[in-house]
Amino acid sequence: DAGVTQSPTHLIKTRGQHVTLRCSPISGHKSVSWYQQVLGQGPQFIFQYYEKEERGRGNFPDRFSARQFPNYSSELNVNALLLGDSALYLCASSFGEQFFGPGTRLTVL
């Protein structure tokens, strides 16, 4: 069975640009969560979507947005990138337990 997939694997952007990260959940899972993990810290919750509806949002600015598509895949968008947005962005697919994808490592220069 395929696990959670994310793309791209790595991304380098400059300040002020925007970025779109993509996630495909495990087949049969209808819920997708996004987390940001800065080096040396635990993942921080950004969003959860369930059945295409936003179920919850963490303490992140409005520059962060997301959506979920009818096939349950999801996109995370970040506008006006800041140096501090450099992190590993993790997508988790859940049906009770949350399983993480490999992540997208974003570097903002």
Place this chain on the structure above:
Amino acid sequence: QQPVQSPQAVILREGEDAVINCSSSKALYSVHWYRQKHGEAPVFLMILLKGGEQKGHEKISASFNEKKQQSSLYLTASQLSYSGTYFCGTAWMDSSYKLIFGSGTRLLVRP
């Protein structure tokens, strides 16, 4: 509001046991344990639900103390492959959909 994990770091010899603790200041709905190796994503180990039983495999198990809002992860007869950073992710009763993670416990198992 972030759960508190202890210890922050531990070094073991292969075959030794370890306990990692996770404490929350709010009422918990569930606790999720993960192991993360350097440069990789966190890997799911187990979930403990409020009112549930202790869970585990042969050498990795966990418990959930509802009175104390604490969970403990038990690693017995540790193997080299157990090295990594262990995170607990806690879901609160009023927002069970999101996980709040502790700062992690770094575990190093040496031959």
